[in-house]
Amino acid sequence: MIEIKNLTKHYGELHAVNDVSANIDDGEIIAVIGPSGSGKSTFIRCINMLENYDGGQILYKGTDIKQLDINKYRQEVGMVFQHFNLFNNLTILDNITLAPIDKRKQKVKELTKQLKAQKKQGIDISEQLKNLPTKKQIVQEEQENALQLLTRIGLADKANSYPSQLSGGQKQRVAIVRALAMKPEILLFDEPTSALDIEMVQEVLSLIKQLAETKMTMVIVTHELKFAKNVATRVLFMDGGKVVEDNTPDQLFNNPQHPRLKEFLAKTSDLM
């Protein structure tokens, strides 16, 4: 689905991401691990163009993403952040529905425009126009959908609360659901549990695990090695801006090849 070719990103002299190539296929769950400062976060942020990379190419379904409408691309590529980034001024329900409602309203606008162009050519469009959902319908449907998602994570009673009234784990689960409400093709997680209290890490990880079972394509930057081992279908180990090793979790953890990975695993063995 996504092909990354020789991706490079500098910060001045520092090569945060240095000539990284990787493929992300449908249904894959890729964990990206590595020491702090190895470029994992910059790498995943480049995929969503939150960082403007200066070398290489990212292809989405065969097209260079720099040639795509960036907003439409991002509608299909969801992102979950370390610090949740829920919209502080909106209720939980509005947090979830803001973007999908906007997306669908725009789609209706575009369709209407297309239909009107057809009308100029003398084609009868009244039937199609009637079938387009109204703004009210869109809002209602998206709210219902959001409530369903909230019910799934046991937070339906928080629909009208504000983010500041939720715990960290609850916030991150809402953030995941907010990304899901866009019905994305792929979800990117940038250290989703790093800002959480230890007792809240599990609730977030188990939600991600549930998503994994639905064959959602995901890229997860994480320090939770045990989780990476159990859930990922593939693991990338990054160090110094490069992907040093790219393998199945079984091979990568049990039979590491690169000396830097061996050292990393030895130092973090108590986390496994």
Add this chain to the structure above:
Amino acid sequence: MNFWQEISAVLEYHTLIFKGLGATLLITVGAFLIGQVLGVVTATIKVARNNNSNVFLKILNALASVYVTVIRGTPVVVQLLLMYFVILGASPFLNPLIVAIAVFGINSGAYVAETMRGGILSVDKGQMEAGRSLGLSFPKTMVKVVVPQATKNSLPALFNELIALLKETSVAGYITVVDLTRAFEKISNNETSAIVPYIMLAVIYLVIVGILTLIIRQIEKRLQNDRN
């Protein structure tokens, strides 16, 4: 005439006073609203410029800088006179009240721009990133997420601006608007006494500012109780 007689003499002009009061409030409210819009737009351009090297934005940003510099660097009376007598040429069709609303609005916008810029920068960067990552456009994320939070953060400064604006409108008489101050000036001329009319004028401003302050305190209290 004793003091009380003088007061009741001034109150004979109540129609004129109410007319002046109306003009003052109208200019203040109208200019405040215009100032908010101009200020938010200008601030947004300045903030957007920091993250983008688009040529169009560069031009807009240069215009915004000129706007803020010129407005903040010249007295509002001079701006009023220039607009009314030079730029618009004191055409007989001009409504000086509308010119005053526009000039004070443009003036206020330059100050609000600086306040809002600070407010926008005080909003966590992650808010914009989250909006963009969901496919919302920059303007949409600004309007729905960042500006509401920035406004809330800058509320005390914005309320100060409202109060300052109310008092500044007292120079609207320079372009023949009969505002509260000009009304009392007329009364003073007619009554050939200055003390009582001008003391009353001061008291009226004081009372309006007092009422505004009370309202603002209530709003701030309510917002503090809100947990969002």
